[in-house]
Amino acid sequence: MTGPGAVRTDVAGQVAALALRVIGGELPIRLRAWDGSEAGPADGPVLVVRDRTALRRLLWHPNELGVAQAYVAGEIEVEGDLTDALRRVRRRFPARADSRVRIRAGDVLRAAVVAVRLGIVGARPAPPAGEARLTGPEHSRERDLAVVSHHYDLSNRFYALILDPTMAYSCAYWRGLGPGYTLADAQRDKLALICRKLGLRRGMRLLDVGCGWGSLTMHAALHHGVRVTAVTLSEQQRAHVARRIGNWGLGDLVDVHLRDYRDLRGGPYDAIASVEMGEHVGAERYGDFATRLHGLLRPAGRLLVQQMSRSCGSPGGGRFIQTYIAADMHMRPVGETVDLLERAGFEVRDVQAMREHYVRTARAWLATIEQRWAEVVDLVGEPTARVWRLYLAGGALAFEHRRMGVDQILAVRPAADGSSGLPLDRAALDLSRPDPCRW
Incomplete structure (x- = not known):
């Protein structure tokens, strides 16, 4: 009317x-x-x-x-x-x-x-703010850098607002469900689980590929005495990790570099972790990525890949995520990732599906956005805030309905005699008690 x-x-x-x-x-x-x-x-x-x-x-x-x-x-x-x-x-x-x-x-x-x-016929409406504007060949160095900057350089203050104190931007490991068990607890348990699977001990060398804001890097150095080389393509992430290194006095244990995975060097490492970075490598380059990690790992060294996957009949992320969140992201069924790692020379020893854990993780981030909506809008503007609200609500459903999954894959580079260095008892790889954290 x-x-x-x-x-x-x-x-x-x-x-x-x-x-x-x-x-x-x-x-x-x-x-x-x-x-x-x-x-x-x-x-x-x-x-x-x-x-x-x-x-x-x-x-x-x-x-x-x-x-x-x-x-x-x-x-x-x-x-x-x-x-x-x-x-x-x-x-x-x-x-x-x-x-x-x-x-x-x-x-x-x-x-x-x-x-x-x-009265709805007319010219194509201009897209709202926030879409990724990319040029150049897919997964060229320049384009990969632009993709990472679009998403991860949004604002360190924004990510600090919605993430836990460790700034872990990946699937948590929910060992508890009670009201006293928080996202921060689940993220610390995830970090402890990764370190346990990698068998980290004082003096070992860890390569953290796609280190994010340094949650695993700092945990490994603080609680296991591990010497960590951390790499990222995000300038804001690198600056944040560098500040944390200085604040905690970890300059003798941690180095952080702004570096493409194609330029990784400095091996052999005792252990390598790649936590939700492999999705950004691309379909055609993942084999080369796996081969490079294999070459950087010592014989009997361990690799831990935590990576999102898709079900065989699902498109994975979809047009919205590709346009607004993670352009050029490629997800494959977990079996294909296992095959690519094996082809690179790794022996895959354990695969842990964590799909339901991502449902809880995404909804915890969404709950924080809803609770702190005015602060989020002040930081990044309402269009971007609405992108994230839709992304996290829809993403949680994608994991809930099994269109997407996330898995931890533990692999080793076998020694020349075939030995893996892994214990015979699989239970030794499981998390017993989380490490005491000092954040």
């Missing part, structure tokens, strides 16, 4: 009728349009379409990217639980490789008529 006596356009009703033909069923959540009309189920979350531009975006991008752009731009809002809304929509639209809605030829004209009637 635009005033007394105006004709009600019933935008929501027209969209719902079109959806009934296109998707073969009712809307999965209630819809409220800019004219005040509503349609769809009465219970649960409500999708509020504030501006017809949101529907125009869907004409140009009839997939998750179009919806995400409208949400980031503030053209649509969700009243109620965002996770519940996404779960209902995903249940109605199972994941597919290209995430596009399939429109039958007979419905194209009908959709065009509705689009003209609602």
